[in-house]
Amino acid sequence: MKLILHYLKRYKKLFIVNVISVFGFALVELGIPTIIADMLDVGVGNADTNYLIRMGIILGIISIIGVSMTILLGYCCAKISTAITRDIRNDIFTHAQTFTAYEFNQFGISSMITRTNNDAFQIQMFVNVLLRTALMTPIMFIASFVMTARASLPLSGIIAITIPLIILGVTIVAKISKPISENQQSKLDGLNRISRENLSGIRVIRAFDNDAYEQKRFDHTNEEFAGYSKRLFKVMMMTSPIFFLLMNVAGLCIYYVASILIQNGNLTLGQLVAFNDYLFHAMFSIMLFCTVFMMYPRAAVSAGRIKEVLDTKPLIRNTGKTTENKKEGTICFDHVTFVYPDGEEPVLKDVNFTAKKGETIAFIGSTGSGKSTLVNLIPRFYDVSEGAILLDGIDIREYDIFELRSRLGVIPQKAFLFHGTIADNIRFGKPDATMEEVEHAAKVAQAYDFIMEKDHGFEEEITESATNISGGQKQRLSIARALVRKPDVYVFDDSFSALDFKTDAILRKELKKETKDAIVMVVAQRISSIMDADQIIVLNEGNVVGKGTHKELLKNCDIYREIALSQLSEEELSHE
DSSP states (O other), X not given: OHHHHHHHGGGHXXXXXXXXXXXXXXXXXXXXXXXXXXXXXXXXXXXXXXXXXXXXXXXXXXXXXXXXXXXXXXXXXXXXXXXHHHHHHHHHHHHHTTOOHHHHHHHXXXXXXXXXXXXXXXXXXXXXXXXXXXXXXXXXXXXXXXXXXXXXXXXXXXXXXXXXXXXXXXXXXXXXXXXXXXXXXXXXXXXXXXXXXXXXXXXXXXXXXXXXXXXXXXXXXXXXXXHHHHHHHHHHHHHHHHHHHHHHHHHHHHHHHHHHHHHTTSSOHHHHHHHHHHHHHHHHXXXXXXXXXXXXXXXXXXXXXXXXXXXXXXXXXXXXXXXXXXXXXXXXXXXXXXXXXXXXXXXXXXXXXXXETTOEEEEXXXXXXSHHHHHHTTTTSSXXXXXXXXXXXXXXGGSOHHHHXXXXXXXXXXXXXXXXXXXXXXXXXXXXXXXXXXHHHHHHTXXXXXXXXXXTGGGOEEOGGGTTSOHHHHHHHHHHHXXXXXXXXXXXXXXXXXXXHHHHHHHHHHHHHHTTTSEEEXXXXXXXXXXXXXXXXXXXXXXXXXXXXXXXXXXXXXXXXXXXXXXXXXXXXXXX
């Protein structure tokens, strides 16, 4: 409820209108039975036609007001519930943008999708019903019960006996349904995860002929989800017949007692009709209350899952500081040690080096040596455990994180393109880039030729997961995206791996011209991609085991020489 109240505060005016419409509806609905009772006892009993016409007009006016209030109530409920759901989704999305990989791994992408969509929808459904009934139920019930007591005290006693039984039943149902709802949402996370893995990895599944295994895995999770859903529906469906049974038994008792009272002259026909109307409103209010109460466990589970995301504090927080410094064009790793949040051993140990504007610094080493981890520290995807990374002499943790990242052009190891045109994807690096800037970036990245071969050129649509272009083309577009930004620091995280040697060589030559006023940092597996670097850092198990130019490292670094010999022959190396 705290989560709902938090968002409900944003719509105070609409909520006030909602309250007014509830009171208006209640007054109208409660006034009608009294008028009908008078029409029967006075108008019909005395054959007073004029009285019946007058009361009929009043009844018509009241009915129109009631319909208007009902429409207004429905509008307010729909407006508030959808707005709250929209705000929740926006807040989840915005907060998730601050997450590091660690927080995403905690929840899982599939679970995040479920929480953003399904859990938020559960809140929407609950809020919609709650706004309709939260005020209406007590008002209608109390007023109806008072009116039934005025009509006939003995008959109202039957209602008083029935209501505690209904409330007891609802409480039991709520306790039973809550753990079932928790398991249901958890299994929905699993379904989303398996579906996502299956669709993303369909080629691998088919290549290894594992369709049957994946089907079995999906069927198992789907069966578990269906099982919990079935149990939940059974509980919910059992409640309605039981409640109606109680109401029918109460109705039979009321009619039996009423017949005796009418025979004894203690109850008129008009009073009985009015009593039945008030009884309906009282019971209907209880049923609405039951609906809300039965929906609450599922909504509470969903609210808890959403709150868990919103309350999660990311490991990296933005200081919000802006720096007023001269752009000297230096990056310094000052005794940097890094341990992953859930790790025990350092991935990087006491790393020291300095890169200057106009220089290309490269990183090479075996798989798991810490190359990608090192460059991921620069945009603060993670923060260092010890030491500091200095940009222009200032610790990057003191920068406004958005200012810091605006100075970087990061080309990730796994090229990712968004749904949209090729031009849109390049402009992702600079939204206001002109077409000339886009084309220039594409030419430098060696992407222009294949782009122009497309039917629509730069307006060619990139499909979901970029299935209509090759891996090498993805990398070149990712490089163009960074180039159009013209950053102070370029970070190439194994960004040339999918390129052929000819394209790689031409691209590096063009990049040299384009990045002469920037710092270039390159993570590579290929020796050929980094031989021209001003400084090469060799990593092994997180330690810097070599530092220097290509020729220097061939002479004094055994690990570098081993890597070079595994890719190039002695003859090729001798020419270097």
